[in-house]
Amino acid sequence: MSEQSINKEVTSGSPPNPTVERWKSFYKKLRKNRAAMIGGFLILFFILVAIVGPYLTAYEPNVQNHANKLASPSAEHWFGTDHHGRDIFTRIIHGMSITLYVGFFSVIIGATVGIILGIVSGYYGGKLDSFIMRIMDILLAFPGILLALAIVSVLGGSLTNVIIAVGIFSIPVFARIVRGSTLAVRKLEYIDAVRALGASDGRIIFKHILPNVTSPLIVQATLSIATSILTASGLSFLGMGAQPPTPEWGAMLSGGRNYMWDAPHVAFFPGIAIVVVVLAFNIFGDGLRDALDPKMKN
Numbered sequence: 165m166s167e168q169s170i171n172k173e174v175t176s177g178s179p180p181n182p183t184v185e186r187w188k189s190f191y192k193k194l195r196k197n198r199a200a201m202i203g204g205f206l207i208l209f210f211i212l213v214a215i216v217g218p219y220l221t222a223y224e225p226n227v228q229n230h231a232n233k234l235a236s237p238s239a240e241h242w243f244g245t246d247h248h249g250r251d252i253f254t255r256i257i258h259g260m261s262i263t264l265y266v267g268f269f270s271v272i273i274g275a276t277v278g279i280i281l282g283i284v285s286g287y288y289g290g291k292l293d294s295f296i297m298r299i300m301d302i303l304l305a306f307p308g309i310l311l312a313l314a315i316v317s318v319l320g321g322s323l324t325n326v327i328i329a330v331g332i333f334s335i336p337v338f339a340r341i342v343r344g345s346t347l348a349v350r351k352l353e354y355i356d357a358v359r360a361l362g363a364s365d366g367r368i369i370f371k372h373i374l375p376n377v378t379s380p381l382i383v384q385a386t387l388s389i390a391t392s393i394l395t396a397s398g399l400s401f402l403g404m405g406a407q408p409p410t411p412e413w414g415a416m417l418s419g420g421r422n423y424m425w426d427a428p429h430v431a432f433f434p435g436i437a438i439v440v441v442v443l444a445f446n447i448f449g450d451g452l453r454d455a456l457d458p459k460m461k462n
Contacts, residue, residue: 193455200451206444214261223251225258226409234427244429246420252430255411256437262412263441266327266396267389273331274392275385278338283369283377285339286346297343300336308333312395313404321404323412329399330392341384345377379456386449390442397438413438 194200229249237244243252285296303311315329349355350373358368399405400414408415413434420431 191455194451197451197454199447200454203444203446203448203451206440207448210260210264210441210444213257214264217257217260221251221254221257223254225250225255225411234423234430236427237429243433244427246416246430247423247427252416252433255416256413256433259411259413259416259434259437262323262406262410263393263397263438266323266330267393267445270327270330270392270396271334271385271388273327274334274388275338275381277331278335279342279374279381281335282339282342283346283373286343287350287365287369287373293343296339300339303333303336304340306333308391309395309398312399313402316399316404321399321407323406323410326396326399326405330395333395334388334392337384337388338381341380342377345380346373349373349376383449383453383456386445386452390445390449393445394438394442 194204227250229245231249232241232245233247233249235241235245235249241251241253243256246252246255281296281300285293306314311333312326312329315332316325319325319328355368355372358372363372396405397412397414397417400412401418403415403418406412406415408419416434417431417438420427420434423430
């Protein structure tokens with residue numbers, strides 16, 4: 165028998181990588197959910213548009229042309245123009261990066277702080293757990309948009325402050341999810357075994373507990389991005405977020421509400437853009453939840 169055939173037999177007989185097999189199983193479950201796949205492809209498309217789109221548009225997003233204001237959709241201006249004569253399609257393309265930037269970074273802030281607080285609270289328990297959870301309960305007592313509105317009112321209206329405000333109101337959700345998962349994982353026998361072998365708290369938390377709570381975190385992060393985008397658009401609509409002439413969709417929607425009867429396209433297209441992006445993240449998040457849930461049948 166040749167050396168090449170021996171190597172082939174050894175390779176074919178090697179045990180499969182559990183991580184690879186787990187990802188294959190996850191993808192098979194996700195692929196069965198057509199809505200989730202559509203949402204995932206839409207999200208990838210939006211990210212691509214946010215990166216490449218601004219370099220391909222024929223107009224500048226903030227250049228005004230009052231001679232051509234409130235023009236209806238046409239071959240020259242696909243989505244028409246607004247009350248300052250600016251091309252709406254161009255402004256929506258440029259606003260895509262702003263929308264995704266706010267959604268992703270606000271969730272990163274909320275998830276980072278929430279994960280730290282949740283793990284510390286669930287792992288150590290006692291008075292520290294009660295103190296952290298009472299603060300989270302206070303934050304959860306306020307509706308998200310009202311809490312964000314109050315924070316922005318204190319900090320001032322700007323895109324950076326919107327990200328901070330949305331990130332703060334996202335913290336309690338992540339903290340409670342991580343705390344609940346940590347409470348369940350820390351009682352498992354292998355955690356006691358690792359602790360008995362002399363592992364430090366940091367090693368137990370980051371190597372044994374945190375990897376076991378990532379599934380619900382991924383799902384919640386995806387759904388929270390949709391909520392963050394909607395909240396940020398609402399704040400900009402109220403004049404508390406991105407300030408003119410920034411091509412942010414909520415601000416565009418606010419500027420077009422005065423022309424709903426004469427030129428409905430000014431408010432229609434930014435509103436549809438918000439709906440489509442939020443819907444894509446929601447249906448993709450639902451598909452992730454089904455694929456990552458071990459109780460779901462294959």
